[in-house]
Amino acid sequence: MLQERIPDFSKFVEPDRVRKEVYTDAGVFEREMERIHETLWIYCGHESQVPKAGDYYAVQLGRQPMLMVRGPEGKVHVLYNRCPHRGNMMCGDRHGNTGEFFRCSYHAWTFHHDGRLRNIPMMESGYQGTRYGRDNPECSMKRAARVESYRGFVFASLAKDGPTLKEFLGASLVAFDDMCDRAPEGEVEIVPNCFRIIQHSNWKIFLENQLDALHPSVTHQSTGRAAHEVEKMIEKKTGKAPLSYHMLSAFATVTIDKWDNFQTINHPQGHCILTGYMGLRPKDPDTLKYEKTLIKAYGQKRMEEILGVNIHHVLIYPGLSVQSPLQQLRAVRPLGVDRTLTEIWHFRLKGAPEAIYRRSLAYYNLVNSPATVVNADDLENFWKCHQGLSSDGGDWVSFARHFGRDIEKDGVVESGPGMGTSEAPMRNQMKAWARYMGNGK
């Protein structure tokens, strides 16, 4: 295994390039699961997915099958989906309601929603004089070491020590603030549907793509052109095409050089904010009505601030891509070194007019559904990337675009002005990766 061959992971990463094994080696993947996905704060889900006591959702954190469950006192718990008796998985469904307690399907041990043992059939006669019983914590379902939530978004860390959720998220908190502030009631709620799509590639290939401003006009040219044709046709007929056409045609009309107008702001944890205004303030009646509800809730000045936030999306390391202006996010669940599941959710702005929900829904369906006309071509490239990297045709992946021109201040790295296509985010992610994989936190 590679771990023995090159034990020093920092050797895999140079400032402007990384070794291909970072993406393809099974030993590297195992260590990533341990050091990154089972250590850092990982997104579990939104509190509104489990509104009632006993509601649960299964979620995979690293290699660990977990349950996010709502307790009777309203608290959300995250537990290992495993019975402490003989190891049976507790819930076999992806989601549901467990009732007043968990009951194992094998021998009927029961547990409270926070994982504490409730009862064992004939406990007195069966366990008297043994080390097992109500007082032994090993008879309870194991809980995630740490669980915290921010504005309804629940995260868990499987490591006892480390920064708090807020410390870890740092500047990327803006993803949740931006999403929730856009709601007149200051909150979002889940749209109860999760699109799940499997990518045949390493999880980091997806992360890098999320911040890759060079690729849209190349990868998505065909969709951009087709949407632009139809957009023009609709405009000719009715004067105005729906906003979703504009979002798709941008792949063709925003030529490759213009993507340099974007900017990335990269943080030491590996997070990245991609700025670039999404153009969501057309002067149509729906938007004006929405602005009015925001003014009523927050006042004119604050409304301008909220709608003026200049974010395309935020990548929270190591696996959450949040598109806050359109209220959607994609959570990355690595399944293996060359298989990655993405779970894609959409949120409703509480108190906003229906038309605003429909607008982001149209984007969710077009871009993120399993029949997407956009990500289909990304997934094709991800597969090809993984195939190419698995070969001996070369040892390195290059991240040298605009290298040396980044602007660094207090550990925060910004792509230079007019250099939005800089590979700064990839360089930054890999720097963080090497740190996590080594001994440092």
Added chain:
Amino acid sequence: MKTQHEVEQFLYRQAELLDSKQWQAWIDLFTDDGVYWMPPEPSHRTWEGMPAIFAEDKNLMRVRMGRVLHPDAWSQRPLWGTNHVVSNVVIVKSSTNEVQVRSRFHMMELRRDDVRHYAGAYTHRLKKTRGGYRIKLQRVDMTNAQAAYDYVLQVWV
């Protein structure tokens, strides 16, 4: 009996146009306000305001067609094809100008060297016109609608 036969022939033609990649002819099967809809779960009663795997009017169908015909639609480049079998055709409702039909399908898809299988139910609302039937609504309920998709669906099923 006559309607049953005509409807069956129509459904076979619909599937044949997809399998032979005659996209424009397939789109032409729809009425001007026709909709192609694939809900993510069977309980959904409308596509309006709902998440949907597909919810396409003719304009969106044109976008999808334009995309797959473009030489740079990368995910369309590999060897790719489908084969539908449609069966269990049951007329649910019939009036002077509309027929509602349920049927079942199996579809095999080839992509590079991989074969995938899909199955599900069609619900068609067909309008009777002078030129034959036209689709007002094609609802497609995939058996695996709620499962994770191993790769994406390229075109209509």
